[in-house]
Amino acid sequence: MKQLQMTSPSSFSQITTQKIIQMNDVWTSYDSKSYALKGINISIDRGTNYAIVGQSGSGKSTLLKLMNGMMTPSKGTIKVDYQTPNVNNKKFKLMMHKIGYIPQSLGLIKNLTVLENTLIGSLPRLGKFQSMFKIFPEEEIQEAKKILSQVGLGGKEERKAYMLSGGEKRRVAIARAFMQKPTILLADEIVSELDHHTAREIMNLIADAQKRLNLTAIMVHHDMQLALEYANRVAVIKEGEKILEIGVEGDKIVDFQTGDFTTQEIMEMYSDESKK
Amino acid sequence: MNQRNNLVIGIIIALVVAASYNVDANPIDFFEGLPNLAIVAEEMTQVDAELFGTAFLSMFETIQMAFIGTIVGVAISLPLSMFAARNLNSKFVYAPVRAILAAVRTFPSILWAILFVIMVGLGPFAGVLAIIMYTVGFVAKLQYETIETIDADPMDAVSSIGVSKWQLIRYVVIPESAPHLLSQMLYMFDYNVRQTSILGLVGAGGIGFYIINYIKFFEYGKAAVFMIVVLVTVLIIDWISLKIRDKYIVKSQHGMEVTAK
Ligand SMILES: Nc1ncnc2c1ncn2[C@@H]1O[C@H](COP(=O)(O)OP(=O)(O)OP(=O)(O)O)[C@@H](O)[C@H]1O
Numbered sequence: 001m002k003q004l005q006m007t008s009p010s011s012f013s014q015i016t017t018q019k020i021i022q023m024n025d026v027w028t029s030y031d032s033k034s035y036a037l038k039g040i041n042i043s044i045d046r047g048t049n050y051a052i053v054g055q056s057g058s059g060k061s062t063l064l065k066l067m068n069g070m071m072t073p074s075k076g077t078i079k080v081d082y083q084t085p086n087v088n089n090k091k092f093k094l095m096m097h098k099i100g101y102i103p104q105s106l107g108l109i110k111n112l113t114v115l116e117n118t119l120i121g122s123l124p125r126l127g128k129f130q131s132m133f134k135i136f137p138e139e140e141i142q143e144a145k146k147i148l149s150q151v152g153l154g155g156k157e158e159r160k161a162y163m164l165s166g167g168e169k170r171r172v173a174i175a176r177a178f179m180q181k182p183t184i185l186l187a188d189e190i191v192s193e194l195d196h197h198t199a200r201e202i203m204n205l206i207a208d209a210q211k212r213l214n215l216t217a218i219m220v221h222h223d224m225q226l227a228l229e230y231a232n233r234v235a236v237i238k239e240g241e242k243i244l245e246i247g248v249e250g251d252k253i254v255d256f257q258t259g260d261f262t263t264q265e266i267m268e269m270y271s272d273e274s275k276k
Numbered sequence: 277m278n279q280r281n282n283l284v285i286g287i288i289i290a291l292v293v294a295a296s297y298n299v300d301a302n303p304i305d306f307f308e309g310l311p312n313l314a315i316v317a318e319e320m321t322q323v324d325a326e327l328f329g330t331a332f333l334s335m336f337e338t339i340q341m342a343f344i345g346t347i348v349g350v351a352i353s354l355p356l357s358m359f360a361a362r363n364l365n366s367k368f369v370y371a372p373v374r375a376i377l378a379a380v381r382t383f384p385s386i387l388w389a390i391l392f393v394i395m396v397g398l399g400p401f402a403g404v405l406a407i408i409m410y411t412v413g414f415v416a417k418l419q420y421e422t423i424e425t426i427d428a429d430p431m432d433a434v435s436s437i438g439v440s441k442w443q444l445i446r447y448v449v450i451p452e453s454a455p456h457l458l459s460q461m462l463y464m465f466d467y468n469v470r471q472t473s474i475l476g477l478v479g480a481g482g483i484g485f486y487i488i489n490y491i492k493f494f495e496y497g498k499a500a501v502f503m504i505v506v507l508v509t510v511l512i513i514d515w516i517s518l519k520i521r522d523k524y525i526v527k528s529q530h531g532m533e534v535t536a537k
């Protein structure tokens with residue numbers, strides 16, 4: 001199931017030098033009374049499948065919202081591709097076009113069709129006039145249809161979103177994110193409520209896109225097993241703190257309490273172990 | 277029922293009695309006046325059938341006035357409501373727009389009609405303008421309240437893509453509130469037909485002009501013809517809008533949904 005995304009030494013060095021997400025002592029709160037996240041340090045390399053697991057209310061969704069600027073930290077710094085996530089930051093706003101975000105609630109427009117919901121992912125590429133009158137270029141429509149058939153929704157393009165099953169809605173949200181041609185994918189428990197078969201189908205889809213597009217996926221999971229199976233790194237959040245970060249390579253699990261290790265170090269350790 | 281509720285009800289009854297005294301509302305006058313109504317009712321039975329043609333024509337004029345007023349009014353109120361919605365704008369935008377809308381709403385349509393009769397003269401055009409103003413004030417409020425209750429999840433999900441505000445309005449706000457907007461429009465048309473029927477009282481066109489004139493000259497039988505036409509028309513419009521609602525606004529597990537494009 002797992003693939004190492006680095007095969008040649010050259011791509012190896014390229015990846016290890018690219019920290020796509022860095023969080024430094026990040027604290028955040030919804031109200032002044034308590035912190036939802038307390039002193040989070042996270043460092044994610046480009047191309048990683050990074051899993052976040054933890055109990056309900058531990059702060060997983062909050063962590064994702066910080067990464068795409070929907071929330072700002074009350075303390076600490078966050079850099080996404082060397083930019084500070086903030087909707088008022090012009091440079092970051094351009095980056096948002098390439099950050100696919102699938103919220104826990106999916107956020108589909110229920111009165112629009114499956115195809116229209118998917119095409120929303122291409123809105124940043126569409127001109128003012130065209131977007132007012134819903135005039136999408138033919139190649140975007142073909143692209144959307146291709147993605148929809150990849151996620152198993154071929155033939156359902158004209159269905160209204162509210163007429164879909166829970167699993168189908170998830171696939172539309174995934175298609176919308178893919179339509180953005182993302183470099184980063186933030187997915188909040190998109191497979192948690194699905195049966196094992198469908199969950200794996202969707203995870204394989206994302207793993208496949210990762211291989212093709214060198215996508216960095218940060219995924220919140222409820223199921224540790226699924227996280228271990230697909231992720232390169234797994235962070236465990238408890239009551240707003242990162243209590244554990246695990247590097248996973250192949251079948252080997254290496255346990256890193258602080259999570260301050262780079263992929264290079266993990267790789268070195270992995271190759272050390274395989275030599276034995 | 278506890279002690280406090282009884283006290284509240286007692287106070288309300290006392291207030292109603294006191295207010296009735298102040299405005300000379302005497303129930304005895306009402307019952308003594310009933311025979312007068314009987315006279316009117318009897319005269320109304322002498323329906324002047326020849327007038328039905330005129331009645332239908334003036335009713336048709338009334339419907340057209342209400343139609344233009346509703347469509348133009350809604351077309352103006354839609355963009356205004358986008359500026360008045362708190363979840364789409366900063367305080368500096370929504371506060372003044374809301375203040376203007378509140379000012380527009382303080383005038384009942386009949387006052388707008390008087391104003392426009394002075395401005396553009398007697399006739400249906402003054403009535404159309406009055407209906408537009410009333411519709412703008414009223415529908416814009418309904419619309420911005422609808423927009424403010426839109427689910428935050430799709431708004432967040434789509435704005436996290438970094439789309440422009442106009443794209444957000446086009447692809448989230450309008451589709452999410454469309455069923456409500458359609459239903460508000462139907463309601464407003466319905467209401468405007470009734471309103472336009474009385475605008476004739478101040479000379480702003482429509483069927484009300486005939487009704488008030490025949491009543492002035494005590495020709496209740498003739499007035500009755502026009503009133504019957506209004507009644508039947510309002511019932512028919514009620515029925516049609518019910519059919520439209522059933523067809524295009526279906527209930528699903530998420531509440532109101534629109535199935536039209
Ligand atoms: N909009 C909000 N306003 C106030 N508090 C919030 C809000 N959203 C989340 N919280 C609080 O912040 C904490 C972290 O919430 P978060 O949604 O990040 O948890 P989670 O790990 O994603 O949980 P779940 O697995 O149930 O989705 C919780 O204590 C929650 O009550």
Ligand SMILES: [Mg+2]
Nearest residue numbers: 060061104188
């Ligand atoms: Mg969550």
